[in-house]
Amino acid sequence: MTVFIIRRLIQALLVVFMMSVIVFFGVNIVGDPVYMLVSPDADQADIAAAISRLGLDRPIWEQYLLFLKGAAQGDLGNSFIFGEPALKLILHHMPATMELAFSALILAIVVGIPLGLYAGLYPDSRISKGIMAASIFGFSLPTFWVGLMLIMLFAVELRWVPATGRGDLGTFLGIQSSLFTLDGLSHIFLPALNLALLKISLAIRLTRAGVREAMGLDYVKYARAKGLSTRRIIFVHVMKNIMIPVVTVMGLEFGSLIGFSVVTETIFAWPGMGKLLIDAILQLDRPVVVAYLMIIVLFFVLINLVVDILYSILDPRVRLQDQGA
Amino acid sequence: MSDLVADTALDAATPPRVETPFQRFRAEFFESKIATIALAIFLIIVLLAVLAPWITPQNPYDLAQVSVMDGRLPPGSEAFDGYTMWLGSDGSGRDLYSAILYGLRISLTVGLASGVIALLIGMAIGLVAAYAGGRIEAIIMRIVDLQLSFPASLVALMMVAALGKGVDKIILALVIAQWAYYARTVRATALVERSKEYVEAAQCLGISRFRIVFRHILPNCMAPLIVVGTVQTASAISLEATLSFLGVGLPQTEPSIGVLIANGFEYMLSGRYWISVFPGLALLLTVVSINLVGDHLRDVLNPRLKK
Numbered sequence: 001m002t003v004f005i006i007r008r009l010i011q012a013l014l015v016v017f018m019m020s021v022i023v024f025f026g027v028n029i030v031g032d033p034v035y036m037l038v039s040p041d042a043d044q045a046d047i048a049a050a051i052s053r054l055g056l057d058r059p060i061w062e063q064y065l066l067f068l069k070g071a072a073q074g075d076l077g078n079s080f081i082f083g084e085p086a087l088k089l090i091l092h093h094m095p096a097t098m099e100l101a102f103s104a105l106i107l108a109i110v111v112g113i114p115l116g117l118y119a120g121l122y123p124d125s126r127i128s129k130g131i132m133a134a135s136i137f138g139f140s141l142p143t144f145w146v147g148l149m150l151i152m153l154f155a156v157e158l159r160w161v162p163a164t165g166r167g168d169l170g171t172f173l174g175i176q177s178s179l180f181t182l183d184g185l186s187h188i189f190l191p192a193l194n195l196a197l198l199k200i201s202l203a204i205r206l207t208r209a210g211v212r213e214a215m216g217l218d219y220v221k222y223a224r225a226k227g228l229s230t231r232r233i234i235f236v237h238v239m240k241n242i243m244i245p246v247v248t249v250m251g252l253e254f255g256s257l258i259g260f261s262v263v264t265e266t267i268f269a270w271p272g273m274g275k276l277l278i279d280a281i282l283q284l285d286r287p288v289v290v291a292y293l294m295i296i297v298l299f300f301v302l303i304n305l306v307v308d309i310l311y312s313i314l315d316p317r318v319r320l321q322d323q324g325a
Numbered sequence: 326m327s328d329l330v331a332d333t334a335l336d337a338a339t340p341p342r343v344e345t346p347f348q349r350f351r352a353e354f355f356e357s358k359i360a361t362i363a364l365a366i367f368l369i370i371v372l373l374a375v376l377a378p379w380i381t382p383q384n385p386y387d388l389a390q391v392s393v394m395d396g397r398l399p400p401g402s403e404a405f406d407g408y409t410m411w412l413g414s415d416g417s418g419r420d421l422y423s424a425i426l427y428g429l430r431i432s433l434t435v436g437l438a439s440g441v442i443a444l445l446i447g448m449a450i451g452l453v454a455a456y457a458g459g460r461i462e463a464i465i466m467r468i469v470d471l472q473l474s475f476p477a478s479l480v481a482l483m484m485v486a487a488l489g490k491g492v493d494k495i496i497l498a499l500v501i502a503q504w505a506y507y508a509r510t511v512r513a514t515a516l517v518e519r520s521k522e523y524v525e526a527a528q529c530l531g532i533s534r535f536r537i538v539f540r541h542i543l544p545n546c547m548a549p550l551i552v553v554g555t556v557q558t559a560s561a562i563s564l565e566a567t568l569s570f571l572g573v574g575l576p577q578t579e580p581s582i583g584v585l586i587a588n589g590f591e592y593m594l595s596g597r598y599w600i601s602v603f604p605g606l607a608l609l610l611t612v613v614s615i616n617l618v619g620d621h622l623r624d625v626l627n628p629r630l631k632k
Binding site for chain 1: 483484485573596601605608
C-alpha cells in the first residue's frame with residue numbers, strides 16, 4: 001500500500017513538472033507583452049528598461065529556472081499589470097470562485113437527485129420522459145449560450161435578479177461570503193444555476209440509473225414482503241444505497257466545476273479566478289496565466305491522487321493491476 | 326419444356342436478394358424520425374453555409390456593402406440598400422442573416438477540420454498502442470488517461486492561452502484537446518478485434534502486420550469511431566464558440582458564430598436581443614442536430630443492442 005501511494009505521488013509530481021514546462025514555454029513564446037505595458041510614446045530606452053525590469057531579456061530557459069526556483073518557495077512571479085505577486089492575486093479571487101462552484105454543486109444535488117429519483121421510479125410517465133429529454137439538452141447546450149438566455153429571461157425581461165457582479169458580503173462563523181446576505185444570494189442565483197445545469201443533468205442520469213437497478217434487487221422485494229411502506233422503502237432502503245456512488249461522483253465533479261467557472265464568471269462578470277484568467281490572457285499578463293494554470297493542474301492532480309488512493313483502499317484489484325503493469 | 330428448365334436454372338443462378346450491411350444500416354437509421362429530422366437540419370445548415378455567397382443579400386465583410394446607417398435595426402427592418410433584414414442587423418450595420426451564414430462557414434470548417442485531424446491522429450496512436458502492446462502501450466495509455474482526467478474545455482483553454490488567437494491555432498488547440506478520446510476508443514475496439522479468429526487466420530496466411538492492422542482490423546473499428554467522431558465534432562464546434570465568445574478564440578477578422586454572439590452580448594442588456602440570440606440559435610441547431618444524429622448512430626451501430 002505504501003509503495004502504491006509513493007508510486008502515485010512520484011507520478012503526480014512528474015505530471016506537475018511536465019505541465020510546468022509545457023505551460024511556461026507555451027505562454028512565454030506567444031506575443032510581446034512589453035508593447036502592451038509601456039505607453040505608446042515611450043522611446044527605445046524606456047522599452048529596454050521595461051524589458052529588463054520584467055526579466056524578459058534573459059534566455060527563456062533561464063527565465064524558466066528562475067520560475068522553478070521561485071515556485072519551490074511559493075513565489076509564482078509578479079503580475080505585469082498589477083505589480084503584485086500572481087499567487088496573491090489568484091488567492092484573492094479564489095473565494096468567489098469556490099463560493100460559486102460550491103453553490104452549483106449543492107444546486108445540482110438538491111435539484112438533480114429528486115428529479116432522477118422520480119424518473120427512475122416512474123420511467124414510463126410523461127414527466128419522466130420530459131425530465132430525460134431536458135437532461136439531454138443540459139448535456140448538449142453550450143454553457144455560455146444558456147447563461148445568455150438566463151440573463152435575458154431573468155434579468156432583462158423579468159427583472160427578478162441582477163444580471164452581473166457579486167453582491168454584498170456577509171460574515172458567518174468567520175467566513176466571508178455572499179451566501180449570507182439577501183443581496184448576495186440574488187446575485188449568485190443565476191451564475192450558480194448556469195454552472196450547475198450540466199451537473200444537474202449528470203445527477204439526474206446517475207440517480208435514475210441507480211434507482212432503476214435497485215428497485216429490482218432482492219432487498220427491495222424483501223422489504224416489500226415485510227410489509228414496509230413504499231415511502232420507507234424508497235427513502236430509507238433504496239436512497240441509502242444509491243446516495244454513496246452519486247455523491248462520490250458529484251464530489252469528483254467539483255474540479256471540473258472550477259474549470260468550467262471560467263465561462264460562467266466571464267458572462268456574469270463574477271470576480272473569480274476564471275475572470276482573472278481571461279483578463280490576464282487578453283492583457284498578456286503571463287505570470288498570472290502561468291500561475292492560474294499551475295494551480296488548476298495542481299488541483300486536478302491532487303483530486304485524482306486522492307481518488308486513486310481511495311479506490312485502491314476500497315478495491316485492492318486496482319492496486320494489483322498497477323503493480324502488474 | 327426447355328423454357329421451363331431455363332427459367333428454373335435462371336432462378337437458381339440469381340441468388341436471393343441479400344441486404345448489404347450498408348442497406349441494413351440505412352434502413353435502421355431512418356427508422357428514427359428524430360434522427361432523420363436532425364440529419365436533414367444538419368444537411369440544410371451545411372448547404373446554407375456552403376452557398377452563403379450566393380443566397381445572402383450582402384457580403385457582411387465587404388465594407389462597400391455595409392452601411393453604418395443600418396446599425397442595430399430590429400428584425401424585419403428595411404436596409405438602406407432596399408432589402409429586408411429578416412433577422413435584424415448588428416452594431417456595425419451587418420445583416421445578421423448574412424453574417425450568420427458566413428459565420429457558420431468558419432464554425433463548421435474549424436469544427437470539421439479539428440474533428441478529422443484529431444480522429445486521424447488519435448486513430449493512429451490508438452492502433453499503435455493496441456498492436457504494439459507492452460511498454461509502448463502502457464506509456465501511451467498513461468498519457469491518454471492523464472489527459473482525460475482534465476475536462477476537454479480546460480485543455481483547450483490552456484492551449485489557446487499558450488498558442489494565441491487564429492484559425493490554425495484554434496484547430497491545433499481543439500485537436501490537442503480531443504485526440505485522446507479517439508485514441509482510447511480505437512485502442513479498446515482494436516484490442517477486441519485483435520483477439521478474433523480472422524486476425525489469426527490472416528497471420529497464418531503470412532500477411533504483413535501493417536496490412537493486418539490497416540486492412541483487416543481498422544475497418545472493423547470504424548463503427549465506434551464514427552459515433553465518437555460525430556459527438557466530438559459537435560463538442561468541437563461548441564468549444565470553439567465558447568472560446569471565441571470569451572475573446573480568446575477566433576479574432577474579429579474571422580467572425581465565427583461565437584464571435585457574433587460575443588459582439589451582440591453588449592447590446593443584450595439594453596434589450597437588443599436579436600444580435601446575440603439569432604447566432605445563438607444557429608449554433609444551437611447545429612450542435613443539437615449533430616448530437617441527436619450521433620446518439621442514434623450509437624444505437625444503430627452498437628451490436629450489443631441488437632437481438
